Amino acid sequence: MTTAADILALATAKGVMIATAESCTGGLISGALTDIAGSSAMFDRGFVTYSNAAKTDLLGVPAAMIAAHGAVSEDVAAAMAQGALARSAAQIAVSVTGVAGPGGSDAKPEGMVCFGVATAQGVQVETVQFGAIGRANVRAKTVEHALGMIAAALTAI
Known part of the structure; x- marks a missing residue:
């Protein structure tokens, strides 16, 4: 299991900054990354975009994309990660959007989470x-x- 301390060491060694775009986690990824002393060396910013309007306003996710695919989709996860990368000084941005529960649907059941990781590549x-x-x-x-x-993206840089 990769820890935030592992990521801090990798990112600091490579001089890489990280940004997050979170929906279903409400900032928990940012919290994990910044829970460690020295994290300012690798953490630029986090976007908590729980509502569809926040995804559009803060990250530039097209409202039409959300309408067509739903907020919990790989298309939206990709757009969230790309938006966070474009709106930060980071070289890696991770995004999450999902159904934490309770509830869900047949198409998007409880526990379904879409992830995105954006880099210059x-x-x-x-x-x-x-x-x-x-x-x-x-x-x-x-x-x-x-x-x-994030750790996998760091090793690929």
Whole structure:
């Protein structure tokens, strides 16, 4: 499991800054990254864009994209990550949008989370289904997975 301390060491060694764009985690990824002394060397900023309007206003996600695909989609996750990268001094931006629960639908069940990671080389997206494991657990698993994606992006730079 990748820890925020691992990311701090990798990012600092490479001189890379990180930004986050979070929906279902409400800032927990930013919190994990900034929980460590010295994190200002690698953390630029975090966007908590819980509402669709915030995704559009702060990250530039087209409202038409949200209407067409829904906020919980790989398209929106990609746009969120790209928006955070463009609106920060970071070289890596991670985004998350999902259904933490309770609830969901057949198409977008509880525990479904879409992730995006943007760098100058492009954006990667993936969807993970954590299952109906409870809101707190979905959010914790989302933070853990996002940290792993950041670490992978750091090793690729």
